[in-house]
Amino acid sequence: MTDMTDPLMQDVQGPSPRDLLKRRVKGHLGLLTGVGIVGLLVLVAIFAPLLAPHDPYAQSLMTRMEPPVFLGGDWEHPLGTDHLGRDYLSRLIYGARVSLLIGAVAALISGVIGTAMGVAAGYFGGKVDAVVTFLINVRLAMPVVLVALAVVAILGGSLTVVIGVLGLLLWDRFAVVMRASTLQVARRDYVAAARSIGASTPRILLTEIMPNIVNNLIVIVTLEMAHAILLEAALSFLGLGVQPPTPSWGLMVSEGKNMMLFEPWLVLIPGIVLFLLVLAINLMGDGLRDVTAPENRS
């Protein structure tokens, strides 16, 4: 047997894959920034009741549109108050919950649908593939925003409706990518080997295929999360998303819009936070792709 302590052998062996991964993560600034911001916002969302200085629903019409501290306001309302006198910081903090919840759940729903379809199409091929490809084409032919607007207009806007609609609309990219990755992996020798020793189809899918395509999946999840968050903001901005008084960043932008000329911070603050979150999620997704599958880098 080989002696691991042999200095000669150590040189040949080099660092383990795990060490390599760690090294790549540490060297990837974009990934670290992305994870940092997203992580921070997730913590903020989870601990919202502890962090928010005020009740985000508490209206005080006598103290409407007070400016934030850096524009001459006071520390009672660090980011000022909105058009109904509600604390802007508290609404921003609770708004993180709405954005992240919608992003995560919509990405989960569409991820499950898209992955199931894509893997099935890639693995079984033939008629299954034809049907799935057809469905993907149908879905790609539909303009997402228009369909979402129509459905929400008919069903009425609410958190559940928005999550459901986005979840059911955003699975196309999952399906496309998962199908392509599965096609690639399914032809590998180890899959043939597993099949030849009599492994069942579910077992092959779960233990041979999935682990080898999961890094692609993670990247798509982050992309679609960002996509869903932006769509929610757009729907809420148009008055068809989350309904007031629920705090949502898109809704906050829309409510501040009319006073944009005189109180631009009403629009800027939620706008900047929304921008940061989406940027961070995208950085995270790009970083994960670079780190987990360096051979795919273009």
Place this chain on the structure above:
Amino acid sequence: MMINPLLKTTALVAVAAAAAAPAFADKASNTLNVAFTKELENVDSYFNSSREGVVLQRAVWDGLIYRDPETNEYVGNLAESWEWIDDTTLEFKLREGVTFHNGEPFNADDVVYTVNFVADEQNGVKTQRNVNWMESAEKIDDYTVRIHLKDKFPAAIEFLSGPVSMYPNEYYAEAGPSGMGLKPVGTGPYKVTDVTPGQHFVLEKNENYHDSPKGQPEIENIDIRTIPDVNTQMAELFSGSLDLIWQVPADQAEKLATMDQFTVANESTMRVGYLQMDAAGRSGENPFTDKKVREAVNYAINRQELVDALLKGKSREIYTPCFPSQFGCEEDAATTYEYDPEKAKELLAEAGYPDGFSTPFYAYRDRQYAEAIVSYLNAVGIDTDFKMLQYSALRELNMDGEVPISFQTWGSYSINDASAMVSQFFKHGSLDNTRDDQVLEWLDVADSSTDPQERIEYYTKAIERITEEAFWAPMFSYNTNYVFTDEVAYEPTPDEVLRFTDMSWN
């Protein structure tokens, strides 16, 4: 302050943008540039139902009678005098020597044609209520005409001084409503020289305007453009390519007033904001069938705060199901509900909802006010599922009796008579969620009586019962802001109508 540098930048950007704008607004060119917020569907005043349409109607056409907006007195305009022949017949002596913009002389034939055309339901006048009380018109001689009413209608004079204006018979017979919409012809103080439907209207002073109580026009040209976004309107006002904007939201008007290059004038309007509740249970079992719950809603709303902080200006608290200046709208008859959230909670508990309840809440305009109202309801334990719909969608839902509670407003078409509001909603029509037989009986008397005292008496009874039973929660009246450059002199009137004849250059 951060505002000023920002404003300057915005103004600079706007100036740069406006350099390319076609019309240049100023006193020197004698052209007043005005913005409309909404698209006007048809200039023909019988075929639109918007405020913008009323503004053009008053500028381009004249009615037989004119109501002085200051004194509310009726004076002759196209008619020199009038008298009631009997309860359903009005006779008019017409003014002689008036000509339409196209040169056609005005006489009894024009009145007969106009009235017979608009009174015929087949012709599809948009707001039937404005005209469907008239049966027909009859020519006595060239300058004497009689209008026959379908039934007794005490508000006839008010309607004749408002929405019923006179059209040239020969031209209208040929052009019809669509031709009239594109090339309007009237007797009014301004003639229309150019119409781009929904977008752009150019008016020119009528040099031969008759000696009308509206007064003679002073400003030579009026150039009206449709600009839906209030931020764009303000940017153009800064840059000087607009001289006058109106219906400016209170917050923006307040900021503009501090800039001292503009006059900000505020006037009240007849529009009343109220909560309609399904007391009749049309939407099925719902808490609002219980009087205590309706009272609780009334106590939950802080009307004073809404008026002071959100509506501002000349708005006021309202407790009546009509606007107090309207004939028959007796304020003293109304039960008032002072803001008292504790009492509201008690009443809810007594009604069997100690922990409150949950209900859909509908609204169609002024999202900000609606949100503030919802927040008051939430505070006493009434959870709301907020639904903002288009006006037509909400109206339809309401007609089907599927709306438990909604934030509604009603402007009474600026008609200064309680029948235009209270009788619109409490006479078992499709929008009546109360269906109270007693109220119906009293309103029937009040609406058809020609004795003013009797009318007041019965409106009072109806108002007493409506407010005592808390069928609605009337909340506030609206106001409107007019903002114009210092070059313009204008005093707006409380009826939400822009009167170009009252405007001049400083």
